[in-house]
Amino acid sequence: MIEAWDDLIAGVKQGSVRSLARMISAVENRVAGWMEAMKLIHLDRKTAKVIGITGPPGSGKSTLTDKITSELVQEGLSIGIIAVDPSSPYSGGALLGDRLRMRDVSILPGVFVRSMATRGALGGLTWAAHDVVKILSASGKDVILIETVGVGQDEIEIVRTADLVMLVCVPGQGDAIQAIKAGVMEIADLFVVNKADLNGADRVVADIEAMLDLSSSSDCGRPPVFKTVATQSTGTRDLVAMVHSMLARRSDERSRREVRVKELLVSLLATEVARLVHEKWNRDGSLALAVEDVLRSRKDPYSIVQEVLAPVASHLK
Amino acid sequence: MIEAWDDLIAGVKQGSVRSLARMISAVENRVAGWMEAMKLIHLDRKTAKVIGITGPPGSGKSTLTDKITSELVQEGLSIGIIAVDPSSPYSGGALLGDRLRMRDVSILPGVFVRSMATRGALGGLTWAAHDVVKILSASGKDVILIETVGVGQDEIEIVRTADLVMLVCVPGQGDAIQAIKAGVMEIADLFVVNKADLNGADRVVADIEAMLDLSSSSDCGRPPVFKTVATQSTGTRDLVAMVHSMLARRSDERSRREVRVKELLVSLLATEVARLVHEKWNRDGSLALAVEDVLRSRKDPYSIVQEVLAPVASHLK
Numbered sequence: 001m002i003e004a005w006d007d008l009i010a011g012v013k014q015g016s017v018r019s020l021a022r023m024i025s026a027v028e029n030r031v032a033g034w035m036e037a038m039k040l041i042h043l044d045r046k047t048a049k050v051i052g053i054t055g056p057p058g059s060g061k062s063t064l065t066d067k068i069t070s071e072l073v074q075e076g077l078s079i080g081i082i083a084v085d086p087s088s089p090y091s092g093g094a095l096l097g098d099r100l101r102m103r104d105v106s107i108l109p110g111v112f113v114r115s116m117a118t119r120g121a122l123g124g125l126t127w128a129a130h131d132v133v134k135i136l137s138a139s140g141k142d143v144i145l146i147e148t149v150g151v152g153q154d155e156i157e158i159v160r161t162a163d164l165v166m167l168v169c170v171p172g173q174g175d176a177i178q179a180i181k182a183g184v185m186e187i188a189d190l191f192v193v194n195k196a197d198l199n200g201a202d203r204v205v206a207d208i209e210a211m212l213d214l215s216s217s218s219d220c221g222r223p224p225v226f227k228t229v230a231t232q233s234t235g236t237r238d239l240v241a242m243v244h245s246m247l248a249r250r251s252d253e254r255s256r257r258e259v260r261v262k263e264l265l266v267s268l269l270a271t272e273v274a275r276l277v278h279e280k281w282n283r284d285g286s287l288a289l290a291v292e293d294v295l296r297s298r299k300d301p302y303s304i305v306q307e308v309l310a311p312v313a314s315h316l317k
Numbered sequence: 318m319i320e321a322w323d324d325l326i327a328g329v330k331q332g333s334v335r336s337l338a339r340m341i342s343a344v345e346n347r348v349a350g351w352m353e354a355m356k357l358i359h360l361d362r363k364t365a366k367v368i369g370i371t372g373p374p375g376s377g378k379s380t381l382t383d384k385i386t387s388e389l390v391q392e393g394l395s396i397g398i399i400a401v402d403p404s405s406p407y408s409g410g411a412l413l414g415d416r417l418r419m420r421d422v423s424i425l426p427g428v429f430v431r432s433m434a435t436r437g438a439l440g441g442l443t444w445a446a447h448d449v450v451k452i453l454s455a456s457g458k459d460v461i462l463i464e465t466v467g468v469g470q471d472e473i474e475i476v477r478t479a480d481l482v483m484l485v486c487v488p489g490q491g492d493a494i495q496a497i498k499a500g501v502m503e504i505a506d507l508f509v510v511n512k513a514d515l516n517g518a519d520r521v522v523a524d525i526e527a528m529l530d531l532s533s534s535s536d537c538g539r540p541p542v543f544k545t546v547a548t549q550s551t552g553t554r555d556l557v558a559m560v561h562s563m564l565a566r567r568s569d570e571r572s573r574r575e576v577r578v579k580e581l582l583v584s585l586l587a588t589e590v591a592r593l594v595h596e597k598w599n600r601d602g603s604l605a606l607a608v609e610d611v612l613r614s615r616k617d618p619y620s621i622v623q624e625v626l627a628p629v630a631s632h633l634k
Contacts, residue, residue, distance in 0.1 A: 035619050035622075035623060038617075038619045039617050039619045039620055042617035042618070042619060043617070045614070056374075057373075254612070257612060258608060258612060261608050261611045261612060261618065262604065262608050264618050265604065265607055265608065265611070265618050265621065265622065266595060266598075266604070268618055268619070268622045269591075269594055269595070269598070269622050269625060269626070270587075270591040270594070270595065272622055272626055273587075273590045273591055273594055273626065273629060274586075274587035274590060274591060276626070276629070276630055277586055277587065277590055278583060278586070278587065281583075281586070287579065287582065287583070290582055291575060291578050291579050291582065294578045294582070295571070295574060295575060295578060297362070300355075300356050300359035300360070301359070301578065301581050301582050301585055302352045302355045302356045302359060302585070303356055304582065305352075305582065305585045305586050305589055306352060308586060309586070309589055309590065309593070311632045312590060312593070312629050312632055313593055315628045315629055315632070
């Protein structure tokens with residue numbers, strides 16, 4: 001067992017970086033008592049502003065995130081960064097985790113950087129990003145930036161719970177617009193065309209504007225489109241100013257909170273059920289037996305799942 | 318209720334395209350009786366060879382899939398194509414579904430094309446691709462091609478259950494190799510550098526070979542790397558010949574089947590439990606009440622989930 005949860009929580013609330021890192025790991029790994037600990041964290045009403053930053057690989061999301069972080073730190077704000085990496089299907093771990101060694105912002109005052117896999121180690125079904133947001137809030141972070149590759153469904157699901165979603169595109173990625181169309185366009189509150197010193201930046205802006213002309217207007221008005229060159233900090237100050245103004249305008253929006261709470265409840269419930277079932281199945285060896293039954297054609301998978309679920313299902317009618 | 322399951326299943330086994338399309342829709346939507354129907358389908362021992370084709374947007378996967386299909390049809394084989402599209406986070410439907418109107422192969426004899434979203438409509442948690450593979454097998458398809466954008470976790474999970482996984486890259490996508498590294502490299506049995514008439518094709522091949530030098534050799538030997546220009550059918554015949562030879566070599570591989578059965582069981586179980594819980598929660602209005610409780614700070618989400626799960630959890634101790 002790790003050190004007592006009470007000590008960890010106290011440390012987190014005092015802003016201890018060590019406690020923060022340990023508590024996040026313990027909750028990610030569903031160490032016994034994690035739910036009770038999260039209840040205590042939840043009693044703390046602090047709520048950081050959450051900004052989702054998403055876009056295709058190579059669009060410069062990390063650099064842009066770093067520059068936004070620097071701007072916010074200069075304003076005296078403390079920042080949490082959650083960098084979501086695609087998981088390895090075999091190890092369950094984050095594959096790009098080591099790239100974080102290169103991040104300079106992690107040494108800025110009040111900045112905490114955490115790399116997470118899209119799925120946890122427990123059967124590929126745990127998804128703790130919502131919990132990490134809560135923990136970072138309780139530790140006193142003012143703003144939390146969640147950075148994800150915006151293509152998969154898991155990535156979209158975490159980002160859409162943010163207070164503001166920023167979609168980063170770049171010129172010269174042949175299918176930038178195709179990638180955008182494929183599922184993230186609808187959740188973007190703000191578009192950033194990064195690497196805007198490259199050829200074709202204006203065309204990407206025009207393509208995005210054309211798409212926005214076609215789409216129905218959201219509750220929050222038409223999303224603005226910004227050009228940046230993150231490596232040179234060009235445009236990032238204006239971008240941050242716009243983010244502040246958009247966040248201020250929607251601070252009282254109940255509907256966003258409603259979506260977020262619903263998302264949290266459903267995902268907590270689904271992952272907890274799946275984890276319980278999966279753990280039991282692994283623990284008592286019945287998964288191995290079931291696989292053997294199917295391989296030897298003694299049973300079919302559907303009958304097996306029905307048998308396993310019968311006692312659970314009767315409680316849910 | 319749709320027409321009787323028995324009729325549908327009989328139609329599927331006789332190769333009726335209409336029955337096939339209807340049965341797949343019914344199973345995807347978890348229409349009452351779907352599990353019993355899948356048990357009957359499972360009694361049929363036919364097993365098609367499953368080939369996963371994955372790669373970043375814009376790599377020409379659809380064109381390559383079509384050319385491979387044409388080659389296989391010329392050999393007298395019947396083919397099922399499952400095109401997995403990223404889901405819309407709001408509608409739950411496949412966003413790119415309409416692109417299929419352009420596919421010429423769907424009029425070839427014995428070819429059945431189906432577009433699927435990464436997640437189903439029921440709370441974003443249903444995942445029926447395994448079932449669709451079974452249904453297509455039972456309808457007498459010899460080969461099933463599953464085509465996905467290879468970035469998200471869901472996409473990786475479906476593709477890794479294939480008998481053979483083909484990873485498609487293209488020159489000129491700045492971060493082709495970065496994208497490959499991020500999770501799909503390990504599951505590729507065969508690499509295709511498509512659009513090989515573009516500048517930089519040889520560099521992409523060299524980059525892949527360099528990565529393969531670094532990685533530990535898989536059970537099945539070093540994955541071959543092919544160059545193709547799918548739009549001109551260049552290299553596709555050799556590619557198909559290699560696929561046949563690789564599939565023949567591993568036809569007796571028990572370990573692949575074991576992984577696939579385990580994957581099917583765990584995903585069936587997890588999605589079924591989550592669906593049951595989610596349905597009950599929606600049906601009796603307790604989800605809306607729970608959201609309200611959290612928004613008004615009367616309860617925290619973790620306590621709510623624990624309460625809901627208590628009866629289920631006691632069965633799983």
